Amino acid sequence: MTRTVALPAYDRKALTPGIVHIGVGNFHRAHQAVYLDDLFALGEGHDWGILGAGVRPTDARMREALAAQDNLSTVIELDPAGHRARRVGAMIGFLPVEADNAALIEAMSDPRIRIVSLTVTEGGYYVDASGAFDPTHPDIVADAARPSAPATAFGAILAALRARRAAGVAPFTVMSCDNLPGNGHVTRSAVVGLAELLDAELAAWVKSHVAFPNGMVDRITPATGPHERDLAQGFGLTDPVPVTCEPFRQWVVEDHFPAGRPALEKVGVTFTPHVHAYEAMKIRILNGGHAVIAYPSALMDIEFVHEAMANPLVAAFLHRIEVEEILPHVPPVPDTSIPAYLSLIESRFSNPEIADTTRRLCLDGSNRQPKFIVPSLRDNLAAGRMPKGLVLLSALWCRYCFGTTDSGQVVAPNDPNWSALQERSKRARANPADWLAMTEVYGDLGRHPALVGEFGAALEAVWRDGAEAVLRRFLAE
Template sequence: MKTAIALNQENLGAMPSNVQTPSYDRDKVKTSIVHIGVGNFHRSHEAFYTNELMERYGILDCGICGVGLLDFDRKIYNILKDQDGLYTLVIKNLDGTRSAKVIGSIVEYIFAPENPIAVIEKMAHPDIKIISLTITEGGYNLNEATGEFDFSNPVIVEDMKNPMSPKTVFGYLAQAMKLRKQRGLAGCTIQSCDNIQGNGDVAKKALLNYVEKAEPELLAWIKENVSFPNAMVDRITPVTVASDIENLQEEFQVNDQWPVVCEPFIQWVVEDKFAAGRPEWEKVGAQFVTNVVPFENMKLRLLNAGHSVLGMLGALHGYKTIDEAAHDEDFSVFLKAFMDEEVTPILGDLGDIDLDQYKASLIKRFQNVYIKDIIPRICLESSAKIPIFLLPTIKAQLAGDGNIARAAFVVAAWCKYNDGTDENGNSYAIDDAMSNELIRAAALSHQTPIRFLEIEPIFGDMVDNKAFADAFLASLKMLRSKKVKDCVKEMNSKLA
């Protein structure tokens, strides 16, 4: 086997011919975007679109400066620093073929815990037009039930005491915007790329709530000079595993310490509301619209909720990856019926979108055996995901006396999931910010089943809705007495 070539700027010219590398001069790239949260999704999505714009059109004024806010980000910081910001994107097609492309759009990276002032100054630099975010659903620090900013969070308390040594995105943004105001600079766009309904609105609310208490004199300036476009983002991007690194070395002779693997499908629908201009991402496939809501609803309630359906059912059964669960005929029939009968009726007008084709494509994407999206990734932080992906469908259906049987069943499966063992007796960790409360409520539900729905930050007053509570209790009783596949078969037969 040929020796794999270490990925860095110096070695780009030596890469094999089957690896696409940047043809543009990275030394001429001008940074105008700061991105907070350089994980796999950012690198398969926004950074990919930006690289395509540079590669295909020679537009070089949209370079990205990545920022790692957390101690956890040290590993990716060290790797990107070692690789001159370069990484390999491996696209795994449905037919098993793979393509490898080196992405060069991240031209700077700052590790915030080592140099918080450098991050603030970078965000406040006049060249920066956009500050984009992938900080996960839980990163916006909003109570899931009330939607209010959580000022009791210890790191928020700390940021308000020590504003020039922030720990949270809100602390950094507040100080950067304060500098822009003091220096008479223009505002910028704060662009959420997270899977959240109204992600721009959520980012705006969280930041304004924080600023109102931490830097109240800054509030009016932000409202007037900063925009928060909503966006729908989509590309299945699993966790990178050791075999991905090994396969890249063997098939493409590239030694990349942290490549990204993803599916071929990609979508980005963005509200065209940018305070200081934006890259022409529409040239490379992004869609700019006046109203993102229909696209958001479609994606969050079908794709993301579909992931949660397969994740919860698959975890209980003992499957390890989403493609395994999606290839299970009983689970796929259940999922298709959930999408057709419970989600589709409440999506509203989707214009020219072929919804049947979109749903069919989702099943195929879930079944991509080459992606191997692990079920623990899908199930982690479910206390932030379920209220966004699944509960809105239940609430909309309840408002019209509609069908909630399958959605309620998934909530019951989530309750059982928090017991921490699958049906084969294998244990797994409950990786969730609310794990203590979830595990306790699930344990109490063995004696008092309704206890799980009494987790107020997640369910609010939904426990008081008799139709939902009854459907949940019936499903949980069934799941406590039978295997999940037997329950699903029964549901499929009864509801057909």
């Protein structure tokens, strides 16, 4: 018997656009879109409908798939007690994906649009190892050379802001929904940094008039594949792009929206000036924890995250690093127990229904390690403590990038910089310091003699004995 699917509890035809969202991937559709769907069901905020947008070829494929189902997204919550499916109707249109972003710029210039939000991944913000905006990136240089036909999201945002300014229309708020420390600050740096390459007066206006609230977002959302499509089929839905996710979700945002915002506090969003504390807790404990379990598990040919958590060595490795090397450097969070939060994270990672893969967690380490792991490495060293677990994790990442598991299985490319990482991993086998010399990842830590020595010993052990043996030895110490 086909199971029940919850449908939008409001008239979608009554929605009007208030938000343009760039990057309509799984996370956005299981997070921001769900919160708005809940709000609309209360009979509120119907002038905050979402227009989807994108700047990459994959966005065009998503647009085509969603257009065929009236821009409805299937979201399936994978609770061990039972699956729940809903059709989320918060997105009322998906803009054409064009090389010059003309349709996107025109839509963002519309006075009805008061928020432009983004999920363009951690690596999509054009920052260097220090987290600063990189004006020399080829994409940014190209946008600066053709400001009326930009290829990047930030170029399009700037073009729309410029058009609104010229027309005397108040600017929209730019809201990042990506997992980045200070994501609002990072987004502001990208928009202002690009503006400074074009027009100093425009850059000054953006600084003074455009809001970039910081926010923390959280929901585990696996990639879509045959398993997820089969789950949708079990609800009687033939959907090429269903989203599966855990029941838990969280959104914490600074309340800085001069052009107005939907009343999302009515559906569970936390508005607070203390976003940085929530953010540090989540990025270090959850995202950092993902990396801790990902690389040893992948080298041990463990496919799924819940299987990794069922492995006593991996689970103990995660817990020890969290307790000894990560939690001591997480600042206090209002009304939150940090140890209880860790317990929640370990429980979420162990959910067998999610079927999240270790390969997904290993993805894009060159952009994730500097944000999720290196800050904890740096804090431990600054406190006079050698974080042996995090150093071992770096060695395991290096070994993973060699391109084979301990059993000899080939690892398919899994990073935008895979070729360069693979070559560096090969060199690091003979000269471990070469790995830490990646300043775009480790900054100046490669010049820390004790760290270099500890990393070299860890990498040698990983190569000699394999991931399982080094975890066993580390936990026995």
